[in-house]
Amino acid sequence: MIMRWMSLAIVLFTAALALAHVQLEVRDAYVPQPPPGQTMGVVFMTVRNRTSNALSLLGVRSDVASKCELHTHVHADGRMRMEAVRSVLLPAGRDTEFRPGGLHVMLFGLKRALRSGDQVPLTLELSDGTTLRAVANVRDTRR
Amino acid sequence: MDRTLSRRIGAMLIALALALATSSVVMWMVLSRHAPSGSASALPEGGDFVLQSAAGPVDSRAFRGQVILLYFGYTFCPDICPSTLSDMGKAIRSLSAEEQALVRGVFVSVDPERDSLARLHEYAAYFDPRITGASGDEQELMSLLSRYGATYRRVPLEDSEGYAVEHPGSVYVLDARGQLRGRITHGSTQPEWQRAIRGALADG
Numbered sequence: 001m002i003m004r005w006m007s008l009a010i011v012l013f014t015a016a017l018a019l020a021h022v023q024l025e026v027r028d029a030y031v032p033q034p035p036p037g038q039t040m041g042v043v044f045m046t047v048r049n050r051t052s053n054a055l056s057l058l059g060v061r062s063d064v065a066s067k068c069e070l071h072t073h074v075h076a077d078g079r080m081r082m083e084a085v086r087s088v089l090l091p092a093g094r095d096t097e098f099r100p101g102g103l104h105v106m107l108f109g110l111k112r113a114l115r116s117g118d119q120v121p122l123t124l125e126l127s128d129g130t131t132l133r134a135v136a137n138v139r140d141t142r143r
Numbered sequence: 144m145d146r147t148l149s150r151r152i153g154a155m156l157i158a159l160a161l162a163l164a165t166s167s168v169v170m171w172m173v174l175s176r177h178a179p180s181g182s183a184s185a186l187p188e189g190g191d192f193v194l195q196s197a198a199g200p201v202d203s204r205a206f207r208g209q210v211i212l213l214y215f216g217y218t219f220c221p222d223i224c225p226s227t228l229s230d231m232g233k234a235i236r237s238l239s240a241e242e243q244a245l246v247r248g249v250f251v252s253v254d255p256e257r258d259s260l261a262r263l264h265e266y267a268a269y270f271d272p273r274i275t276g277a278s279g280d281e282q283e284l285m286s287l288l289s290r291y292g293a294t295y296r297r298v299p300l301e302d303s304e305g306y307a308v309e310h311p312g313s314v315y316v317l318d319a320r321g322q323l324r325g326r327i328t329h330g331s332t333q334p335e336w337q338r339a340i341r342g343a344l345a346d347g
Contacts (some may be wrong), residue, residue: 032225035218035269037262042221073223080223080329081298100226131164140227142256142270 023050024090026124029136031107033116041065041114042106043122043136045098049090054086056127057096064120066109073101087127106125116140152214154334187292189315189323194251194277197264199278201249203321210246210343211317211326212274213290216293217254217265217308225270227314227329232271234336245319246340248274253295254308267283291315291323318343 020107029045041064060068071082080101088103090096098104103124114120118138123131191203203211210230215222231248238246250267252258255278260264263276279287288294292312300307313326316339324343327336 031231035225037265040219040221042225071221078281078293078311078313079295079309080312081306083298084300089307092210097168100222104222106221133286137331141226142232 004083013023022025022064023033024048024055024124024132025050026122026134029134030139031114031120031124031136032060032141033138034110034114038115039108039110041107041110041120043107043120044100045105045134047090047096047098047124049092049094049096052092053128054092055090057090057124058087058127060124061123061125062107062120064111065107066111067107069106069108070103071106072103090126114138172300186323186325188290189317190290191321192287194249194283195260195277196275196277197257197260198275201275203249203317204224206247207321208245208319210319210340211315211321212246212248212340213251213291213315213317214248215251215253215291215293215310216328217252217310218258219254220308220310223312223329224308228267228270228274230315230331230333230336231274234333235271235273235341237337238340242341242344243273245344247275250276251287252276252285253288253310254276255280257305268272295344316340316343318346 025048025100027046027048029043031041031043034041043060047057057070057071062068070088072083072085074083088096096103107120114136118136120136122134122136124134125131144189180343186243193203194201200304208233212235214224214231216227217225228248228250235243235246235248246304250265252263258278260276264279267274267276277286284295288311291311294346295308297306298309315323316325318324322345325339327339331339
């Protein structure tokens, strides 16, 4: 009987921990498979802020790259260029999209070749001092 | 009463004008996005080019009878260039075998300092073997881009090592006679790519 209660308590505790993380959710994170010889990569993803407070993404870490940066694209006079940004606002209750032509996470100095099917661990650093772990799948975007 | 009525009519007129303005802006955006590739009047002169590739000179006149998809970028470009070239490769492979034989891509590096011809070849061929990587010197590139109504320039990256290159976001579609027929903007769907390519095939 005691065992049953204890296991129930453990289940509830784990669920509560999981819920704390569900407040911020990373979906569809992927890295387009970099062409051969490419020493950089890029992460696209959707970040949903389920809390009622705006948060900011201050940075991303990944052990596959020597440096990660938050970037966006600037469109001007038919030209496009990327630009580093200090942080990305994650509005309360909304999805923030990192996608081609817009926001993205740059992976500079890839430490190994990334192949379709590989998984790239990410750690997101947030303005409330917490971090969130996520995994991006390497995808061959030619298909 | 009269006053309220005229105010109401005034408000209605303003609302109507706003609605008209909004809808015409939307219409214009929709139309300009889906404009057929042959709206020649708005297009720059374009024209032939001779550049260098790992396999020797690339002369656009040698591709008469084929549609050329011309794109300016650089291999250090992390996002726009790979996604555009992925889309280009996919679009080419989605065509019939006969059509595929009549289409080729030319990826022109506007970063010849960092992009060697060997690197360009490896990079372009990754997306599709029918895409040729080419480049030239700064003067050649500047004059070529200006004929296509475009420019490029280096932009130092604040935090990162090195620099980025600001480059045109669109792919230029040349028909079988080497005439510029249209542009494919970044983010175009596969049906939009196919329509633009087939339109140029039909024109030539």
